[in-house]
Amino acid sequence: METNYGLTIEGLMKHRSIRKFTNQQIAGEHRAAILAAAQHASSSSNMQAFSVIRITDKGLRETLMAITGNQSYVLESPEFWVWCADLYRYTLAAGQGTADAGLDGANAEWYTIGAVDTALAAQNAAVAAESLGLGIVYIGGIRNDIRRVGELLKLPQLVVPLFGMCIGYPDQDPVVRPRLSPEAVMHENEYSSEAYHSHIAEYDERHRAYMRERSGGKLESSWSEQMTAKQSQSGRQIGGYLKNQGFRLDD
């Protein structure tokens, strides 16, 4: 982007996931500022339907790392936070003392509120952290065994671990990954997929160039190839756990 829109947008445009961190710890006041920024994100009817579990126990980090398919930064990052959709606290407040009543209402709408509230807060945390010179990476891999993660973190009904987040000072400087052209993502008044084939083909070429640069010429997979490879992997199944946690998603 050539125009100068200010430091905030400049920061957003420079995001890349960081998977290698220095040993430097994050100051307590910075940690507090990151959490405060997260809490100030928009929230559906102010339900604040999320919780963060900060993982400081090394043994627990090792177990979580194994669940994510041995992503070493889950163990090594100065901070590892598990972001959870949380309708339990809301239900406690709404029920004036008991959470049981909440189970009646816990349908797909509630799960959506929890997932969206949690992600809005987490993204504010990511933006705040990066503005402090920190790097982050989201860890969807905790959903590889979501039931086990829920047990380890002693999550009650109506709480679901959605993703982890490693935070720390970057010890690498990866290239920013290019994205689909804006025309492939924004529609006007109605959804239109007419130009998708050409948008995807154009992005595939930019993605190849990015992969070549990132790998020093060794890799050059297109976006389509990566998406095809991803789809052929055995997928995660979290529906049973969501039901176990009290969500009736057919409603």
Next chain:
Amino acid sequence: METNYGLTIEGLMKHRSIRKFTNQQIAGEHRAAILAAAQHASSSSNMQAFSVIRITDKGLRETLMAITGNQSYVLESPEFWVWCADLYRYTLAAGQGTADAGLDGANAEWYTIGAVDTALAAQNAAVAAESLGLGIVYIGGIRNDIRRVGELLKLPQLVVPLFGMCIGYPDQDPVVRPRLSPEAVMHENEYSSEAYHSHIAEYDERHRAYMRERSGGKLESSWSEQMTAKQSQSGRQIGGYLKNQGFRLDD
């Protein structure tokens, strides 16, 4: 927050929803910067599982406003964007030309990826917009009749409208809403609800003070009271529509 953490965090901490906008339009290059910032948010395996439908048609705005329970700013804001979880484009890319194959994989994990990717992108858009002096408000009310919204916007299978967003120059200056104490939201190594009753009681008092200030002394509802009122309202049901769009959430 007394310490100076820089403009970005300062901006995040000042967020409040804006529901009244001036007539000033948003420059095209600013609109582009907001979308670009959204696209640079983290995305699960780079699936970029979201689309934005920009609503410029006035009749369509009026219909959407009615669906949201007549929130006038849906009609009046310079920009109104509908943010959709989109697994359709990904499926097209992964399937090398056909989206049908994707329906096999569309389970609760896929819906979660779509909801999280969409919310991360939208929050970057919100942060970018506010850094430009604009104000925003999320509109969950489009889920009041999610099926109708999906029909109006001609959404294909695997695309779900999650929320709207009004964007424009603020014509009001509301107080920032206080949030739960950080101790009520962050846990260490395991979930703990032991102190929830005292945290909620403490927040209820702060919330009363906020409501008094906001209303000029006319209102003073606590958080618990607002959450209780919300829970007693007839809830939205979106599970049937999600199934209609191809998501099998029991998986």
